[in-house]
Amino acid sequence: MLAVRITSLSKSFGKNRALHEVSLDVPPGSIYGLIGPNGSGKTTMIKSLVGASKPDSGKAEVLGLDPLLQRWELRKQIGYMPQVPALYGDLSARNNILFFASSRRIKDAEERVTKILSFTGLSDRASDPVRTFSGGMQKRVSLACAMIHEPRILFLDEPTAAVDPELKRKFWELFRKLADSGVTIFVSTHLMDEAMLCDRVTILKDGEILLVDTPQNILAKGKMKISFVRSGEKQSLMIPASPEALVIELQKLGLGNSVSELRFESDSIEEVVLSMIQKSR
C-alpha cells in the first residue's frame, strides 16, 4: 500500500491558485521531499493530506484513508509538524508534549515523553517554559509533539527553516533513522540542498508539479564543466552531468601524458532546479 496517493488535486483561495491538478505517489518508509519556492503550494498540499484543507477537486489518500472522511482513523496514524512551532509558551517542553499526546490514549505517555526529550536533546530544559527557548529548540519541541505517538507517517512543513546548520544536520539524521525504521517522512522545504537528502522529490512551482524524480536523476539533468590542460594549453567543455556522459567524454578525450590538469564542476541541485523553474516561465 502506498503511504500517500494524490490524484488531480486542485485548491484555490479566491483567485489565487494554490494547487492545480497535482498527482503523486509516495512509497512507504521513504523520505519524500516537496521542494519549491515560497508560495508554490507546499503547505496547502500538506494541509490537504492531514485533513486541514478541503480540496476543490481531486482526491488524496493517506495510508489508504481519506483525510477528510476518515480523519479520526487517520489522525491516530500521522504526525504533523507545522511551519510555525504552534506550542504553548507558558507550558514547559514536557507539558507541551504531554498536552498534545493526551489527544490520544497513550498508556506509557510519561515514559515516552522522557525518551523523546532525550532523543531530541531537550532533557536538560524539559521543565522550562517554551517561551524561553530559542527558535531551534522550539522546533525540536514541535517535532517531539509530532512524533510522540509513533506515527506511521510524519508530515513536516519546513522543519529546518531558520534552524542552524548543526541542528539541521541532526534533524536529517533523525529523519533518516525514522525512515530506516519504516516511518514515511513527507517533508517540505524551500532549501534546495535538502533535496539531496531525500529518496525522492517533487518540485512544485505555482501549484503545479515541475518534476518528480530522485535527487541523483535531477542532478543528472544539469551540466558539468570539464576543464583540462593539455600540452600546456587550457581547454574546457560542457557536457550533461550524468555519469554515462562523463565516461563517454573522457574516453573521447583520451587521458594521455599530455594532460597535466583535469577539473570537473557540476551544477548544484539548486542551480538545476532554478534553471528548470526559469525555463518553465
Place this chain on the structure above:
Amino acid sequence: MQTIVIATRVIRQLKGDRRFLALSLIAPLFIIYFLKLLFEGLQPEPSPMPAMPGMMRPVIPVGKFMMPAMAFIVHFLSFVLCTLLLVQERTRGTLERMLITGFHKTAIIGGYTIGYFGLATLQTLVVTAEAIWLFEADFDFKSLTMLFLVVWILSIVSVMLGIFISTFARHEGHVIPFIPMILLPSVFLTGVIVDPDKLPGWAEFIGYLLPLRYANNIISRIGEANFTFVDALPDFVILIGYAVGLLFIASLTMKETE
C-alpha cells in the same frame, strides 16, 4: 477526557498570565469606580435657590441604572477577553494543531468553557462586591444571591458568545468590528441607559434578541421586596438557553478545514 485536558491547560494559562488576570479582575474595578463618579456627577446638586419650573436637572435612579451598567461591564470584558484568547489560538497555529492531533472541536469548546468558569466566577464575585459596596446597595441575602447568579450566568453567556464569534475571526483584527456590532446595541437597547419600554417597537424587539436584556430584567427588579426567584425564573431560563444555544452553534461554526 480531552475536555478536561484542555480545561486544565486553559486554567494554567490564565493563572500564568498575570497581565491577563489583572485585566480581567482589576480593570472592571476601576471602570465601576469611574461609573460611580459618573453617576455622582449626574445627580442634581442641592441648591438654596428654588428651582425654576421646567429647568430641573433629572434625578438619576442609581439603583436602576448602576447595576445594569455593572452587568454590561462584566459582559463586555468576558466577551472581548475570551474571544481574543481563542483567536490567539488560531493565529499561533495551536488550534489547527489541536484539531490535526486528534482533539475534537466539541472538546476544545467544552475545555474553554470549563476553563473560563473559574475566571467568570471570580470576576463576578469581585465586581458585584465592589458595586454593592460603592453604591451602598441595601440588599438582603436573597437579592445578593440573585444578583451574583444573574451576573455569573451572564458572564458565562459572554464566554459562549466569545467562543462563537471567535469562530469567524482569522486574526485579532477581525474581532474589533464585532465589539461595537454586538455590544453597543446591548448598551442602548437593553435597559442600561434607557428603559426599553420607552424605545420604539422595532428597537425593543432587537433588545429582546440580546442576552443582556434578560439579565437586566432581573437586575432592575432585584431591590423590590416582593421579587422572588420564581418571578426571575423565565429570564434565568432564557439566559441559560442562550449559553447552551451559543455553545451548540459555536460547535457547528468552528471550522476544521480551510
